[in-house]
Amino acid sequence: MARPPCIKVREMLSAYIDGELSPQARFSVRAHLETCPSCFEKMEALRVISASVRGWPGPELPADFHSALTHKIAAEASTARAGAARVGPLRRGPSWSAGGLGDLWGSLGSRLRRFPLRGAAVVAGLLIFVLWAGSFAFFMGLPVPGAELLGLKRSSEPGALSDTTSQIGFDTNRLGGSASPGGDGVTSEGAPGKDTSFIGAGGATGLGSLSTTGRQVILSVNLTVQCEQVGQARDKAVSAAEATGGFVESLNYWTDSEGLVSASMALRVPAASLSNVLDQLRQLGTVLGEQASRADVTAQHIDLTARINNLRLQEQSLLSLLGKAQSLGDIFAIQSELARIRTDIESYESQLRYLDEQVDLSSIYLSLQPAGAGPGPTSGFWERIVDAFLRSLRWMGGFAEQLAIFLAAVLAPLAVIGGLGWLVWRAVQTRRRRLGA
């Protein structure tokens, strides 16, 4: 029945009765309707429907509607006045300049509210980026020399860029035997009085005489020396320590980002020769810093010794009891008590040995810095300003470089994430459009 023109006409009937067709389309539909009763009937049906919706009776507007609304608006308006531009129509959407930060925040808020998904995606993306960049920068070591960018202070090794700190060694040469000259633990009883005149008169520390007469004192010194040849200085320091019967406890030796070599080491030297060794170390170059500390462990020492003596007495009496023991149960009980006491004695003795070793062998933490590093203490005001500026430029260059590397590294995953995000966004938009929102 439905001839081809009917199908086409019927699609237009709805718009026809609304008067929304173009003049030509309206004319052709009207012409068709005059000849096609079927289509005419359908048109009439649509009109009935339209009229029915039009005449749909609804309830009267409740009497209190207007007053309730006015009331709410008044409340809203006063909140708006109180809380700046957060609420109320004072908020001007896209015109950012209108009302300062409050406005901007409000507008941003409303944007986020309108596109909650997009807002969340942006925030999440930023967060991921920051975390990513942060960890990346951390592992790459951010303050990288961008010297090449500026042609300043070229690093000696062109290849050495970011993977800088090449650790050369971490040896623990224990040289001079395990120290404790006292031999069998307990003998330090009666306090042999490790007399150490500390550091000596020429000490640059200003700590004066740290004389330790008659007392058990642990001495340690932090020394920072700047020298021309770190390698040679390091060897000299090691041999100075070893010559006195000391040893190198640990040693680090590395090349920094600018190709300069630094070293740090922990030396243990007999307390008696500490000042001697320190004098030698100070000769290695310019002393940048020196801190000495002393920890008085006399009380601890006495305490430990007393406990050990006490336990020894208990051990003796238990042994004599053991000789007189009658029953097997007594023997077991005494022996288990003896075992406990001996364990305690061993524990205290090892603590005492450790203390003695600390007292006998002073620690020197030596840091050797290359002459080129850092602003010399003598550089003038302008030089320091220029230096700081150049350093910040270098830092920025390095940062840009790192950023470029980072971006290259994350390009692929970002592309994937971006693609997925775009797909999701499009799906949401399509759905929105379909829902007609």
Added chain:
Amino acid sequence: MIDRVKEADLVARVIGGDGDAFAELVEPYEGKVYGLAYRMCGNREDAYDLAQEAFLKVYRALGRFKGDSSFSTWLYRVVANTCLDQLRRAKRSGPATSLDGPIETEKGGVKRELADATFEPESLTLRSEVATEIRTAVALLPPAHRLAILLRDYQDLPYEEIAQAMGCGLGTVKSRISRARALLRDRLVRRELLSQAGVYSVGPARAEPSASVARPARGVDA
């Protein structure tokens, strides 16, 4: 209806913090918006809340009204979004409670409507049955379609303004309204109300297109 100049003046006053101006600005729309809300959600309480919320949103968002469309179009856009949001939320939180309930309670209203219509007295009962069925069917339409047909037939907006209010294209509006009416017609046919409705006996609801159309001399076509 307020003219554009006065409207713009009122909008400016509201943005300036004048709450009374807002009341004056929206008062002419209150009845229509409430009516639309009632037809969208099907009961008075929800309609009341919805309409109030819509006007509050209008108030809050007034700062974004830039005057490039008429205030009424912009207002209907906010109202439309509020309605659709509300219906979406209601759908999520559970099935709507008796969509056709209120329609049955409107018998008196139906009669009143018919009394001032131009229909012949003998078709009254039939018409009333058809009308009730149509309104029930409207309540069952998808929200976007329901909104489109209500904006068209209840609010009497032209397609162009419906498109702006619903934030979609003209073609979408056209197809939504057409589709909505087709769904309603199908329902009437299924209920065998359409043939009884005596469409030929019903006078034209709108004068413009049909006034000049001569009715073809034919009987009822299946």
